[in-house]
Structure formats: structure tokens, C-alpha cells
Amino acid sequence: MRQRRDKQPKTINKVCSMLLVGCILIGFLWLSISRIGLKLDFTTLFDYRQRLWQGFKMSIIISIGSxxxxxxxxxxxAIGQQSKILSIRYLCKVYVQIIRGTPLLVQIYFFYYIIGTAWGVDNRYIAGILILSIFEGAYISEIIRGGVQSIDAKQYEIARAIGLTSYRTLQLVTLPILMARILPALAGQFASIIKDSSLLSVIAIIELTQTIQEISADNFRMFENYIFIGLLYFIMTFAISLLSGITERRVKYAYKAQ
Incomplete structure (x- = not known):
């Protein structure tokens, strides 16, 4: 009973703090819009609801595929970078360094118009998923590699001491610890996938950003359109953040229970 009473004030404080922050942000945005004399009218977007829904769905499909x-x-x-075969290890390291060292926009043009054309990849959507996956894969590789290297060697020594096989060690030691440590970073990377998918509009993939560009050319309501699309991207990334938080707590709880 005492714990419940302690939790209630904490919950109320959190809700009040979130509402306060929301009011401050909305107030700042409203004040900024008022100072430049801009009158926003979002009702025009209702006429394009079908196109917006199609673009929204395509962004989700591309993001999930990627x-x-x-x-x-x-x-x-990540596994290749730990390989004992030098050629495989160097190939993986070079891939990570090149992808992380060049802008995604450059990679989109290079992979689609040069590599894609050379190998007959004509479908823009498949090409977009592959390009985005290659880009994000380099960052995810470093997240996984860093997570594996952060696991204390004593954990493996204990596993061997109690007679665990390699498979059981992977199942009971490596994966639970690894998932608990890399989930926050992976969640951030998954949110980046959603945002980075907007750049695929440069190769005319009809996702959310390309759709809003076409609508802006038609209704000339650029501010309303881009505020609305920003809100949609925020909803998607915030949902990822909430889900990752729930999953992270469950993974940590399961690891502690073992």
C-alpha cells in the first residue's frame, strides 16, 4: 500500500511535467507563427487524405523492410569483423568505414543510378529498401559489435565452469546481456530508418515526403504541409521509442530472473 501511494505522486508529477513541457513548446510555436503573421489552414489537407494515407503506408512498408x-x-x-580470416574482416571494416563516412544522399544516387543500373535493379522500391538497409546496416553492425565486446569475459568463464555448451552460453548469457545493452541504441537507429526514408524521395519513390512535395506543388500550403508531415514522423518515431522502452524493461526483467 505504501509503495502504491509513493508511485501515485510520481505519476502525477510526470504527467504534470509532460503537460508543462508540451504547453511551453506549443506556446513557443504559436508565438513564432504570430510574430511573422502566418495564418495556418490545415483543412486543405483533408482533400488529399487518400494520397497521404498511401504515402504513409509506403513509408511504413519501406521502414519495416529496411x-x-x-x-x-x-x-x-558484426560477425565478419570478428572473423579470423583477414580478407573477410577487412572487407567488413571497409564497408562500415565507407558507409559511415559518406552522406546517405550521395549513396542513394550512387547505388541507384550506377550500381542499380549496372545490375538491372529497376524497381525503385526494392532499390530504396536495399540502399537504406546498406546504410543503416553499417551503424547497426557497430552497435552489435560494441555490445558483444562490452560483455565481461568472466561471464563466459562462469558459463564454462558450470558446463554450459556453446549454444546454451549463447542462449542464456550472450543474447540476454547483449539485448539489454543494445536495445536503446537499436531503437534510436530504427527511428533513424524512418526519418532517413524521407530522402528516398530524390529517386521518386512515392512515400510520405514525396507525397507531401507533390501536394505542396498543388495547394501551395508549404508550411501546413510540412508541419503536418513532421507530426506524422514524430508519431512514428515516438511509437518506436515507447515500444523499445517496454521491450527493454521486459528483457532486463527476464535477464534478472534467470
Missing amino acids: LVVSLLIGTIT
Whole structure:
């Protein structure tokens, strides 16, 4: 009973703090708009609701596809960087350094118009998912590699001492610790996938950003359109943040319970 009473004031304080921050941000935005004499009218977007919904769905599809493929690429690359075969290790390291050292926009043009054309990748959506996956995979690889290296060697010594096989060590030691440590970083990277998908509009993929650009050319309501699209991207990334927080707590609880 006492714990419940202690939790209630904390919950109320959190809600009040969030409302206060929200009011401050909304107030600042309203004041800024008022100072430049801008009158916003979002009602015009209702006429384009079908196109917006199609663009929104395509952004989600591209993001989910890129998430799955980039996880696969990142995992393979992280394993490859630990390989005893030097050529594989160097290939993975070079891939990570090149991808992380060049802008995504440059990579989109290079992979689509040069590599994609050379190998007959004509479907823009498949090309977009692959390009985004290659880019994000390099960052995910470093997240996984750093997580693995952060695991204390004593954990493996204890596992061997109690007679655990390599598979059981991976299942009971490596994966629980690894997931608990890399989930926050992975969540941030998954949010980046959603935001970075907007750059695929440069190769005319009809996702959310490309859709809003076409609508802006039609209704000339650029401020309303881009404020609205910013809100949609925020909703998607905030949902990822909430889900990752819930998953992270469950993983930590499961690891402590073992």
C-alpha cells in the first residue's frame, strides 16, 4: 500500500511535467507563427487524405523492410569483423568505414543510378529498401559489435565452469546481456530508418515526403504541409521509442530472473 501511494505522486508529477513541457513548446510555436503573421489552414489537407494515407503506408512498408534487412546485414557484418580470416574482416571494416563516412544522399544516387543500373535493379522500391538497409546496416553492425565486446569475459568463464555448451552460453548469457545493452541504441537507429526514408524521395519513390512535395506543388500550403508531415514522423518515431522502452524493461526483467 505504501509503495502504491509513493508511485501515485510520481505519476502525477510526470504527467504534470509532460503537460508543462508540451504547453511551453506549443506556446513557443504559436508565438513564432504570430510574430511573422502566418495564418495556418490545415483543412486543405483533408482533400488529399487518400494520397497521404498511401504515402504513409509506403513509408511504413519501406521502414519495416529496411529494418529487417539492415538487422541481417548488421549482424553478418558484426560477425565478419570478428572473423579470423583477414580478407573477410577487412572487407567488413571497409564497408562500415565507407558507409559511415559518406552522406546517405550521395549513396542513394550512387547505388541507384550506377550500381542499380549496372545490375538491372529497376524497381525503385526494392532499390530504396536495399540502399537504406546498406546504410543503416553499417551503424547497426557497430552497435552489435560494441555490445558483444562490452560483455565481461568472466561471464563466459562462469558459463564454462558450470558446463554450459556453446549454444546454451549463447542462449542464456550472450543474447540476454547483449539485448539489454543494445536495445536503446537499436531503437534510436530504427527511428533513424524512418526519418532517413524521407530522402528516398530524390529517386521518386512515392512515400510520405514525396507525397507531401507533390501536394505542396498543388495547394501551395508549404508550411501546413510540412508541419503536418513532421507530426506524422514524430508519431512514428515516438511509437518506436515507447515500444523499445517496454521491450527493454521486459528483457532486463527476464535477464534478472534467470
